[in-house]
Amino acid sequence: MRSGILTLTTDFGPDGPYVASIKGIILGLAPGTHIVDVSHCVPPQDIAHASFLLGQIVESFPQGTVHLAVVDPGVGTDRRLIVVEACEQLFTLPDNGLIGGVLNRFEPAGTWEIRNPRLRRAVVSSTFHGRDILAPVAAHLLRGGDPADVGPRLEGPFLPTMPESVEGQGRVAGEVVFVDSFGNLITNIQRRRLERIDLEVSVDWVIEVLGQRIEGISTTYGNHSPGTLLALIGSSGRLEIAVVNGNAATLLGAVRGTPVAVRPLGGAGT
Amino acid sequence: MRSGILTLTTDFGPDGPYVASIKGIILGLAPGTHIVDVSHCVPPQDIAHASFLLGQIVESFPQGTVHLAVVDPGVGTDRRLIVVEACEQLFTLPDNGLIGGVLNRFEPAGTWEIRNPRLRRAVVSSTFHGRDILAPVAAHLLRGGDPADVGPRLEGPFLPTMPESVEGQGRVAGEVVFVDSFGNLITNIQRRRLERIDLEVSVDWVIEVLGQRIEGISTTYGNHSPGTLLALIGSSGRLEIAVVNGNAATLLGAVRGTPVAVRPLGGAGT
Amino acid sequence: MRSGILTLTTDFGPDGPYVASIKGIILGLAPGTHIVDVSHCVPPQDIAHASFLLGQIVESFPQGTVHLAVVDPGVGTDRRLIVVEACEQLFTLPDNGLIGGVLNRFEPAGTWEIRNPRLRRAVVSSTFHGRDILAPVAAHLLRGGDPADVGPRLEGPFLPTMPESVEGQGRVAGEVVFVDSFGNLITNIQRRRLERIDLEVSVDWVIEVLGQRIEGISTTYGNHSPGTLLALIGSSGRLEIAVVNGNAATLLGAVRGTPVAVRPLGGAGT
Numbered sequence: 064m065r066s067g068i069l070t071l072t073t074d075f076g077p078d079g080p081y082v083a084s085i086k087g088i089i090l091g092l093a094p095g096t097h098i099v100d101v102s103h104c105v106p107p108q109d110i111a112h113a114s115f116l117l118g119q120i121v122e123s124f125p126q127g128t129v130h131l132a133v134v135d136p137g138v139g140t141d142r143r144l145i146v147v148e149a150c151e152q153l154f155t156l157p158d159n160g161l162i163g164g165v166l167n168r169f170e171p172a173g174t175w176e177i178r179n180p181r182l183r184r185a186v187v188s189s190t191f192h193g194r195d196i197l198a199p200v201a202a203h204l205l206r207g208g209d210p211a212d213v214g215p216r217l218e219g220p221f222l223p224t225m226p227e228s229v230e231g232q233g234r235v236a237g238e239v240v241f242v243d244s245f246g247n248l249i250t251n252i253q254r255r256r257l258e259r260i261d262l263e264v265s266v267d268w269v270i271e272v273l274g275q276r277i278e279g280i281s282t283t284y285g286n287h288s289p290g291t292l293l294a295l296i297g298s299s300g301r302l303e304i305a306v307v308n309g310n311a312a313t314l315l316g317a318v319r320g321t322p323v324a325v326r327p328l329g330g331a332g333t
Numbered sequence: 334m335r336s337g338i339l340t341l342t343t344d345f346g347p348d349g350p351y352v353a354s355i356k357g358i359i360l361g362l363a364p365g366t367h368i369v370d371v372s373h374c375v376p377p378q379d380i381a382h383a384s385f386l387l388g389q390i391v392e393s394f395p396q397g398t399v400h401l402a403v404v405d406p407g408v409g410t411d412r413r414l415i416v417v418e419a420c421e422q423l424f425t426l427p428d429n430g431l432i433g434g435v436l437n438r439f440e441p442a443g444t445w446e447i448r449n450p451r452l453r454r455a456v457v458s459s460t461f462h463g464r465d466i467l468a469p470v471a472a473h474l475l476r477g478g479d480p481a482d483v484g485p486r487l488e489g490p491f492l493p494t495m496p497e498s499v500e501g502q503g504r505v506a507g508e509v510v511f512v513d514s515f516g517n518l519i520t521n522i523q524r525r526r527l528e529r530i531d532l533e534v535s536v537d538w539v540i541e542v543l544g545q546r547i548e549g550i551s552t553t554y555g556n557h558s559p560g561t562l563l564a565l566i567g568s569s570g571r572l573e574i575a576v577v578n579g580n581a582a583t584l585l586g587a588v589r590g591t592p593v594a595v596r597p598l599g600g601a602g603t
Numbered sequence: 604m605r606s607g608i609l610t611l612t613t614d615f616g617p618d619g620p621y622v623a624s625i626k627g628i629i630l631g632l633a634p635g636t637h638i639v640d641v642s643h644c645v646p647p648q649d650i651a652h653a654s655f656l657l658g659q660i661v662e663s664f665p666q667g668t669v670h671l672a673v674v675d676p677g678v679g680t681d682r683r684l685i686v687v688e689a690c691e692q693l694f695t696l697p698d699n700g701l702i703g704g705v706l707n708r709f710e711p712a713g714t715w716e717i718r719n720p721r722l723r724r725a726v727v728s729s730t731f732h733g734r735d736i737l738a739p740v741a742a743h744l745l746r747g748g749d750p751a752d753v754g755p756r757l758e759g760p761f762l763p764t765m766p767e768s769v770e771g772q773g774r775v776a777g778e779v780v781f782v783d784s785f786g787n788l789i790t791n792i793q794r795r796r797l798e799r800i801d802l803e804v805s806v807d808w809v810i811e812v813l814g815q816r817i818e819g820i821s822t823t824y825g826n827h828s829p830g831t832l833l834a835l836i837g838s839s840g841r842l843e844i845a846v847v848n849g850n851a852a853t854l855l856g857a858v859r860g861t862p863v864a865v866r867p868l869g870g871a872g873t
Binding site for chain 1: 617641
């Protein structure tokens with residue numbers, strides 16, 4: 064069963080004809096589809112950024128949702144286009160690691176290479192496969208079509224792009240994987256990492272980032288004064304670093320890839 | 334009766350997973366909802382800005398529309414989440430003054446505090462109540478649910494945030510309450526204020542802003558040369574200051590809060 | 604027959620009450636309409652920009668789609684508001700050249716001036732005809748209403764705004780007509796122009812732009828190294844100039860109107 068919902072994630076920007084063209088194709092082939100924009104402000108060609116977004120939103124959507132993502136520096140080369148089933152939802156995208164953020168969280172239930180020439184527009188441009196190939200395939204899925212119709216089944220995981228945090232010596236070393244629009248630093252340190260570490264040495268934690276030292280993991284922003292730098296477990300179940308009513312990325316000069324370490328207060332590293 | 338329409342107003346920015354996550358929850362719980370983005374470019378934590386937007390759009394929407402607004406610096410503290418009925422529409426938002434722009438124009442017909450634990454996601458994060466509490470409540474209302482289901486009824490007005498203009502000595506003193514994307518300065522001086530003032534002294538008006546003096550209130554932009562600074566009654570029924578095909582905010586250096594005064598031409602103040 | 608789809612193209616920006624107000628009117632009068640945002644980031648009063656967008660997207664939408672465009676520096680003057688039928692779709696907009704991008708590609712099947720006072724809001728502001736006149740007319744069309752209901756039929760083409768490229772001495776002279784969000788330079792040199800020129804002198808082409816000389820027309824971005832400046836026939840069937848994984852507009856300092864010439868390699872101009 065399909066939910067009648069399509070999400071769109073691209074690096075096409077807020078202006079220009081590309082996003083609307085894809086929507087026109089979708090609504091022409093699968094009338095009544097409810098389209099949700101995830102983001103069109105993915106930095107150009109930034110696969111990791113888009114991949115993170117997809118991984119974050121998937122659990123909020125119902126079973127049978129179709130996701131279309133186009134961040135495609137290889138458009139027109141022989142890179143593959145694929146359909147992936149995961150979390151009882153379907154993803155239509157280039158096979159360039161975009162699906163990584165989803166596969167960090169969910170096992171794929173199936174992957175198919177898009178090859179069926181009947182599921183594309185009559186004329187396929189060399190630069191806009193989002194409109195000419197991916198949109199008709201997504202529409203096919205939205206109408207309840209079988210993903211196996213798109214082409215042969217593929218095996219294997221497909222380039223997860225998010226680096227995993229690592230544990231060692233009672234310490235977790237990770238990094239910033241996303242900077243959100245508030246300047247919050249979302250890391251690849253998941254709650255369960257912290258729960259696994261032996262807590263006998265200390266009942267609390269120290270977070271280190273760019274020479275700053277944050278003691279303790281807060282439960283929320285709201286109980287601290289504006290301007291306070293703090294760490295908390297965010298809505299995605301990951302460690303986040305934030306400034307209350309401020310911008311942690313600007314304050315610290317942090318970007319994606321900035322290292323973040325967590326260790327028990329009073330532990331070996333102190 | 335509900336219109337099947339949900340509007341969304343947030344400070345989440347044009348990029349990131351938050352807006353789409355809320356939409357996924359809504360469409361999963363209330364399939365077929367038509368979602369309208371009011372703005373996600375509210376400056377972070379700027380309650381007055383979002384409040385103004387809500388007040389401006391409400392009359393354009395049909396009876397039974399549900400509005401969800403999330404500008405929530407107090408997320409995770411004990412600030413209340415509420416449902417307000419006004420103008421035969423329903424508003425789901427934090428009780429932090431966001432509803433003010435609507436209550437400046439319409440009497441509330443009822444207000445309820447959101448407390449019902451069955452109308453929220455199974456796991457509620459401490460930082461994203463928009464997704465975990467407000468979205469399920471909005472979906473309940475969109476499905477035709479009774480607002481009284483969400484929790485106990487509250488009394489009283491709820492922090493209108495827009496300053497009112499004041500009259501005195503044949504003069505109206507107000508301020509800029511919103512700068513729109515064209516740089517037009519929208520004030521809190523409503524048409525009816527000007528109609529109430531005694532016009533016997535003068536048949537016309539002088540508008541004063543940041544040392545500039547504008548004579549007369551125009552009926553529209555189009556009959557003046559580009560670059561002309563003028564005042565008019567805008568589409569919201571308020572006095573606006575604009576530059577024809579230009580940007581009044583940039584030209585004057587005006588921001589929200591900039592004082593604006595109106596008095597009859599040749600009146601006491603001249 | 605109508606598709607139940609409305610597209611919206613404005614210069615209202617990503618923030619502010621104007622876009623949502625129009626959507627509220629549409630959804631109140633034509634419930635169930637699927638609304639597609641083409642762009643609200645058209646530079647203020649930039650008719651040519653919006654006109655190009657409309658021309659680009661029209662072929663992706665199904666028959667019976669209604670398009671509403673508001674870039675309207677003349678709002679409140681006696682400029683006309685019109686409905687145009689072209690490509691089996693309907694366009695509702697000011698008669699200021701906005702329809703030009705569509706009429707560059709498709710013959711109009713009919714044009715009507717919007718005059719019917721029953722197809723507008725009870726109170727019409729002098730500054731927001733998009734909400735007060737165009738939106739109710741678009742809703743009328745979306746409900747299957749006859750375009751002839753809006754007012755008297757008009758004759759003639761209506762100000763196409765895009766300059767045409769010209770041929771001469773085995774050379775095509777054109778210009779940049781749109782800079783997309785990737786910085787790609789889209790020109791008014793259409794594929795058929797190049798196919799018409801005598802190719803016996805040369806099997807290949809030279810493209811000249813701002814002192815740069817590009818040899819050959821590539822089929823796509825993906826087979827070149829990042830940073831390569833290249834020319835190709837884009838998804839719109841026009842010559843485009845791009846930098847692989849980069850921004851051609853920034854690299855070259857090109858803007859809309861920048862001249863671009865194409866001639867055969869080894870031809871008269873060498």
